[in-house]
Amino acid sequence: MSLPPGFLDELRNRVSLSAVVGRKVTWDMRKSNMAKGDWWAPCPFHQEKSASFHVDDRKGFYYCFGCHAKGDALSFVKDSENLSFIEAVAVLAAEAGMQMPDRDPRAAEKADRRTELIQVLEEAVKWFRLQLKTQGAAAARGYLTKRGLSEEAQERWEIGFAPDQRQALIQALTGKGIAADLVVEAGLAARADDGSLYDRFRGRIIFPIRDGRGRAISFGGRAMDPNARAKYLNGPETGIFDKGRNLFNHGPAREAAGKGQRLVVAEGYMDVIALSEAGFRAAVAPLGTAVTEDQLRLMWRIADEPVIALDGDAAGIRAALRVVDLALPLLEAGKGLRFALLPEGMDPDDLIRARGREAMQEVLDGAQPMVRLLWNRETEGRVFDSPERKAALDKTLRQALMRIADPSIRAHYGEEIRELRWELFRTGRRPARAGAARVWQPGGRGKFAPPPVPTEGTRNSALAGAAPETIGDALREAVILATLLRFPTLIATFESALERIEFSTEDHERLRNLVLTHGHGEDCAELVARDSALALDRVLNNPHVRISPALQPRADATFAAACLEEALARLQADRAHRTELAEAEEDLAHLADEGLTWRLSKAAEARVSASRGPKEQKSESIIAPNGVELDREELDRARRLLDSIDFSRGSSPRRE
Structure with a gap:
């Protein structure tokens, strides 16, 4: 039935939620505060001893911290007394002294019809139960016993039996005065082409289907004949099912x-x-x-x-x-x-x-x-032995993740997929997870260590989680991320390179995942800001990022792409150089090899080549005999390592 505007609001204002709930619970007076309308009790919806059920009398809402039941006075009466919404309204209206509005004749007729159908189905439950006890149901009882169901279990689940007769149920129900049309409307019978009626369930074990309030709404039947057209048969959709x-x-x-x-x-x-x-x-x-x-x-x-x-x-x-x-x-x-x-x-x-x-x-x-399960579906039984196959996997997974509407969940799924991808391909070092920034330790073979505690002045910096050796890396990472967010159309071009970067701070790792997750749309920056505004602010407010050429007002996408190419090349060269030096230190501790001289010079050559533009000259550099310009500090470090070796005896380098 329809209720006039304002009726429910007036009803809620007239009744006290604590008074309504108080009929069903015992208040914990040690935890409750009556003056503030703050009440606590054991929850009436699930068995417990602690007072986890909270009633806020001023706001008119309740919530259970155990089973998460929540609502107002109407929902409490409806759920606790197993009533329909209108029945709950009638109970509270009588308590508040309010006159229920006249029922809409059509709505009342529909509600009455539903009640009649439920009554027909309840009669059918009883009849099916009786049939299971007859001689004709011996095979059905034997089957249930074989499946491990005792008589007590059969009683609990109200399991019945439909004999293999054309009109046995119809005759039983009409014999009790139930109209044949109601039997058909309840889904228990059907009309043949000649207009005659026949039982829908025949020669089947019957399982009653009840709704959340325990009312019979339909049946399911399992055929006893192994050659039956359908092993399981459910009732048709009706006005109540x-x-x-x-x-x-x-x-x-x-x-x-x-x-x-x-x-x-x-x-x-x-x-x-x-x-x-x-x-x-x-x-x-x-x-x-x-x-x-x-x-x-x-x-x-x-x-x-x-x-x-x-x-x-x-x-x-x-x-x-x-x-x-x-x-x-x-x-x-x-x-x-x-x-x-x-x-x-x-x-x-x-x-x-x-x-x-x-x-x-x-x-x-x-x-x-x-x-x-999503990962297993896309990877089990498949071989990823080529870049094309790996790219196809990435594309499929990315399409699946883009179907997730919640941006936060989508980002976390992206992190998990990256971890699983690393475990499958084992390329590079393990990707960093949010909450545990992984930083490079010189000579440590890529071992991970906790991020340093930021000092005053760097606490709000995007570089707060970076190791001192990687401050330059972190600055380039910030510029790369900021450039992609300003020119999201470039994400597709640099997507593979972006996935391979092992970022040096937690903020950068999180932003990279969000950039890859949100795709290449013009609203990419807006979506990233919504998911991780604080991390984005720390990157964009860095003065080194603000003066980056690609972020200046006159920069276009073509110029930005060139800047990204250069930044990525420098980042890769610097990291490769540090890795080579760190590994050389370990190798020198075990084996003296003049080939290390060549390795170190080549590493320095690659680093200088990547970090120097075509017109740029570095003041702190010298010219090697082969004409390559080398960084003085790094070359001095390499020389100190080499000078400490006695190649004639194969001794280890002296520690500085």
């Missing part, structure tokens, strides 16, 4: 999840029953279809991270991957999925009967995050 918006075992699973159990999503009725009977009571299943968007949102209302435990065969894997594609655009902070990989050819029911509850628990404990 939408198979894409409901879950099997929804109500009990929600209650169990509220008490702390892990929500497990299986494939069929028997899997859910087997899981629940083994102690995994927060188990649900879709209703004969692939998981839908509405069902996924319904799962997230029950638990933040459901575990998808589909069959371990090829069909189960395909179903899991379809769930991945469905979930990517819907991901939110704190809402995710994990995937339990069952042994090949087994479903949860098979695993529990064959190996026991502990085996299923082990599988659930080893459930993988969704990013791993």
Whole structure:
């Protein structure tokens, strides 16, 4: 029924939330503050001893820090007393002394029709249950016993049987005065081409399907005949049943999840029953279809991270991957999925009967995050032995990540994919992760160390996390990032080079991931700023970055591309030079080799060549015998190393 404008607001103003909730809970007076309208109690929606249920009387809202139940007075009455919304409104209106508005005749008629259909289905539940106890259901009882279901379990799940007769259910229900049209509308019967009616479920074990409030809304049936056209058959969609918006075992699973159990999503009725009977009571299943968007949102209302435990065969894997594609655009902070990989050819029911509850628990404990399944789908069984194949993998993964709407989640997925990519290809050093900047230690063979604590004056600098030896690197990194953000059309050109850089600060690492994640659109800088404004400000406000030629007002994309080429070349040469010197120090400690002279001179030659423009001359340099201009400081360091060696005896260099 429709309510007049302002009716609900007036109702909420007239009732006290603490008074409404107080009928169901015992307040913890040590934790509550009545003067401020701050009330605490054990949650009425799940079993607990601590007072984690909070009521803010002034704002009119409640929240449980255990099961995350939340709402106002109306939702509390609705959920705690298992009422419909209008029924909850009527209860509170009577308490507040407000007259309920007249019901819309059409809405009232529709609600009454739904109530009639539910009553018809409840009668069918009773009839199916009785049929399971008859002589004609002996084979069905034997099958259930073979599947490990005791009579008590069959009673708990209200399992029934539909005899293989054309009109047995129709005659039973119409004999109780139920109109034949209601039986058809409830999905229990269908009309043949000649207009006659026949039972929809025949020769099948019957599983009642109930909604979140425990009301019967449809049935599912498993055929006893192995040659039946469909092994499992669900009722058709009706005025009270939408198979894409409901879950099997929804109500009990929600209650169990509220008490702390892990929500497990299986494939069929028997899997859910087997899981629940083994102690995994927060188990649900879709209703004969692939998981839908509405069902996924319904799962997230029950638990933040459901575990998808589909069959371990090829069909189960395909179903899991379809769930991945469905979930990517819907991901939110704190809402995710994990995937339990069952042994090949087994479903949860098979695993529990064959190996026991502990085996299923082990599988659930080893459930993988969704990013791993996404990675496995694109890499398992494939060989990446060429740049083209690696580039194709990068493109596919990037397209998948771009489907994630939440920018923060997209960035974290990008970091995880980069880590997995490094583990697969093992090229270069391991990429740095956010929160643990990796810095170069001379002579350390690329070992990682914690970033230095910033001193006063560098605390807000983008270089605060860089080692002293890499300040120049960090400046070039900042210029590269700032240039790409000003000219996002260049990201595609320099994408591969950008992925290979091992950034020297956490800020630069985070910004690089965001630049790659947000793509090449004109709004790239805006999206990066929204995700990591502080890191971006530290880069752009650096005076060395502001005076960079590529960032001046008159610079265009062509000039910026040339600047990026030069900056990348210098960065690569400087790092290669330091690496060569560090490795030479270690080599000299073990073996004297005159070839080291050539290695060091070539490293210095490459560095000077990259760091000097065509018209640029360095004052602190000398000319080597071969005509190459060398940096004096680096050459002096190399000479000191070489002078300390007695080549005739092969002694180690003296330590300075």
